[in-house]
Amino acid sequence: MKHLKEVLTGAGTLAIAVGIGFVMQSSETAQERYGAQARPVLDNAPDGNDVALNVAASSDILLQVQGIELTSASETADVSVPQTDATVELASVTVEEMPPEPDSVALSPACEISAQAAPAAGAMVAVTLDAPCAPNERLTVHHNGMMFTQVTDDAGEASFTVPALAEQAVFIMAFSSGDGAVTQTTVADVAEYDRVVLQWRGNAGFELHAREFGAEYGQPGHLWSGSTPNAEGFASGANGMITRLGDTLSVDPLMAEIYTFPRLMSARPGVIDMSVETEVTADNCGLEIEAQSLEMSGSDALKTRNLTLSVPECDAVGSFLVLNNLVSDLKVASN
Structure with missing residues (x-):
């Protein structure tokens, strides 16, 4: 199709804030983040508030995270966030069009695509x-x-x-x-799968993590873009799969990571803990970065959330931010 205009489909958002928890981990802790033991995290605030701000239990933690903004096109109620020592700002954000692609090159009129x-x-x-x-x-x-x-x-x-x-x-x-x-x-079988998408632009350092049925970091059942895929287990319903899309060699690329679980083929019930993590790097330190999540479950409407995050300054390079509630955990029933 000739002269096709690029369509940017960022969803409009409501002025509704949704709480998210995050963990700031030091460089030393981050070096062991995929070891056999889980990273120490304090429990949420009293009264079972599941949007409380979580802080890693380490004396050298850097708490300089500011300006977290999260909005949703499908949430319908405000959520209060407890006061903490870290400064957290929750507000609405309007999704704007992506910047134009760099280095536009006109194609030959005779080129058939x-x-x-x-x-x-x-x-x-x-x-x-x-x-x-x-x-x-x-x-x-x-x-x-x-x-x-x-x-x-x-x-x-x-x-x-x-x-x-x-x-x-x-x-x-x-x-x-x-x-x-x-x-x-x-795609006739799309409703048989649950999917969670995380997408962003450039070298923001985002990662999508899934810990299936109680798996700890670094154990079987912890899936992220750096883990070894188990295609046989995915086909049988034993585990999910992470797909990474986007060309990292391009300038300022659009990137996406997708977690898929075969919901109707699962052999056991349980919970899949989902989180979004961001490493503080020389490319993103001190900057404001943005991401968007898309969640699909069966025939339900696609749920969209948008995140704006101010990354700590460059003396925190090597640390990780763990955003606990940007994407929903998946609850799986046995079939």
Whole structure:
């Protein structure tokens, strides 16, 4: 499809604040973050308030986190946050359009761009793009509110596999010039899976973590982008899977991580603890970073939340922020 305008699908938000907990971990603690033992965390505040601010039990903790803003397009009630020694600001935020893609390059008028999509196992979609006049070109892929960056190869082709977020799965692929293509397929089994998406731009340092059925950090059942995938267990319903999308070699790329659990195939009941973590690095220290989460469960409507976080200054490089309530834990029933 010629001269396709890039569609940015950031959801509008309501002026409603939702509490999130976070843990600030020191560099020394962070070095052992994936060891056999779980990281020490104090219990939540009295009275069972599950949006209380959690602080790691360590004497050298840095508590310089400020300006956390979280809004939701689907929440309907304000949540009060207990006073703590750390400064936490909860407020509404308006989602703005992403900055334009860098280095826009006009494609040849004679260039024919085509795309195909086919359903794959695990409610995934195999997507291919053929743009022979656009070798080594950056493009943005849009799917039901999720966006990520891809780059064509020397022949102008690109192929990738995407977790579907809708039964009628539409994929828009847009070059910075405005040219692109649209493809669609039906994913009949999408309602059989729960999915949590975390997406952001650039080197923000975000990570999506899932700890399945009581697993501690570094143990089997702790899934994140650095863990070894268990495709056989995923196919049988024993465990979930993390998918990472986006080209990290691109300038200021759009990135996405997706956790998928086969809800209707699970062999045991339990809870999957979900968290978002951010490492303080030389690329993000002292900056304000943003992320968005998308949550899909069965046939329920997609739930969206937006986060703005002020990262501590650069003397905290090597530490980690653990955001406990940005995404919901998953409750699984045996089948």
